Amino acid sequence: MKEHPSFAVIGGGSWATAIVKMLCENLPKVNWYMRSIYAIEHIKKEDHNPNYLSSVEFDTKQLSLSNDINKVIKNADVVIFAVPSAFLSNELEKLSVSLEQKIIFSAIKGIVPETGLIVGEHFNQKYNIPFENIGVITGPCHAEEVALERLSYITVACADEEKSKMVAKYLSSDYIKTTTSDDVIGAEYAAMLKNIYAIAAGIAHGLGYGDNFQSVLMSNAIREMKKFIRKVYKMKRNINDSAYLGDLLVTGYSTFSRNRMFGNMIGKGYTVKSAQMEMSMVAEGYYATKSAWLINQKNKAKTPIINAVYDILYENKNPKKVFKKLTEKLD
Numbered sequence: 001m002k003e004h005p006s007f008a009v010i011g012g013g014s015w016a017t018a019i020v021k022m023l024c025e026n027l028p029k030v031n032w033y034m035r036s037i038y039a040i041e042h043i044k045k046e047d048h049n050p051n052y053l054s055s056v057e058f059d060t061k062q063l064s065l066s067n068d069i070n071k072v073i074k075n076a077d078v079v080i081f082a083v084p085s086a087f088l089s090n091e092l093e094k095l096s097v098s099l100e101q102k103i104i105f106s107a108i109k110g111i112v113p114e115t116g117l118i119v120g121e122h123f124n125q126k127y128n129i130p131f132e133n134i135g136v137i138t139g140p141c142h143a144e145e146v147a148l149e150r151l152s153y154i155t156v157a158c159a160d161e162e163k164s165k166m167v168a169k170y171l172s173s174d175y176i177k178t179t180t181s182d183d184v185i186g187a188e189y190a191a192m193l194k195n196i197y198a199i200a201a202g203i204a205h206g207l208g209y210g211d212n213f214q215s216v217l218m219s220n221a222i223r224e225m226k227k228f229i230r231k232v233y234k235m236k237r238n239i240n241d242s243a244y245l246g247d248l249l250v251t252g253y254s255t256f257s258r259n260r261m262f263g264n265m266i267g268k269g270y271t272v273k274s275a276q277m278e279m280s281m282v283a284e285g286y287y288a289t290k291s292a293w294l295i296n297q298k299n300k301a302k303t304p305i306i307n308a309v310y311d312i313l314y315e316n317k318n319p320k321k322v323f324k325k326l327t328e329k330l331d
Helices: 014-024 037-046 069-074 085-092 119-127 143-147 161-171 184-207 211-232 242-253 258-267 272-278 284-299 304-314 319-327
Strands: 007-010 030-033 063-066 078-081 103-106 134-138 152-158 176-181
Touching (some): 007 069, 014 030, 014 161, 037 063, 063 069, 085 284, 152 242, 184 258, 184 284, 211 242, 304 319
Parallel strands (some): 078 103, 152 176
8 A cells, every 4th residue: 555645536426525625635636536527617617516515615736627537546546436326337337447456435325226235345246346445434424514614523444454544544634533443344334224214214304203203213223223234244343333323313313414305305295206306416315225125135134114214215105104103113
């Protein structure tokens, strides 16, 4: 591993923009890929992303911007992917350069729909990246609060402790505190599952349930998450750590949470399609719900909340009736 590795960020959304901002606090140059040539030209001219976190101003001398993913990845030692999981396969299909010598970190909080795998497993199985070169960047952290430079916490997980510490160092600043972990798979599943539970919290709010029920829902959600993750990858972990419980709480309660917003619209009577059309950002939890449900058909963990959200989103069942039954299963 190089003493001063070069970084690339893949993605043009709010989380990608926040990660670029964090890296720019510590690096003289950040390679940044986004599909939109319009957004690239706007950043070069106006110093900010026109579509996401527009309050963040960049010193464009620090940015090497391109809509050529191969050029961006070729120039980097560490590649951070921050595109919605539903779009990852399409982006990877553009690759002509090899990823095998790269250190890959996922800031994607979802499952790759085409394979049903979390992102780390996808890179390992489809691109032959060894697990010691794969890591995860997770919360609890909202991009919007990074933009405002409000104190935030990030967990960087990798099987290779040296690599997790290296990435954590380049993300740290006065307003970003970082911790490291070796639970790559558990942290990534937690980041995926918390979006489902945030949708559940949003549905409950849309249906008119109050804070008392929300607290019960979240306490049941963290126990359900523990059961699910233990089935897919058993190792010693404290589910109350910030990477698990903290990320769940901020996504379930925050007004910045797109998954909670999506669920709230469903609870208020929007169809799935109309809610998706109304939102300018992707709610990862929608795709994660189906993937988690399918995974659990084999593992058989007790997951009444995941099942309820699946019934509403994919079986077109009435949210009011589904949540009425769910309330009888929680304690």
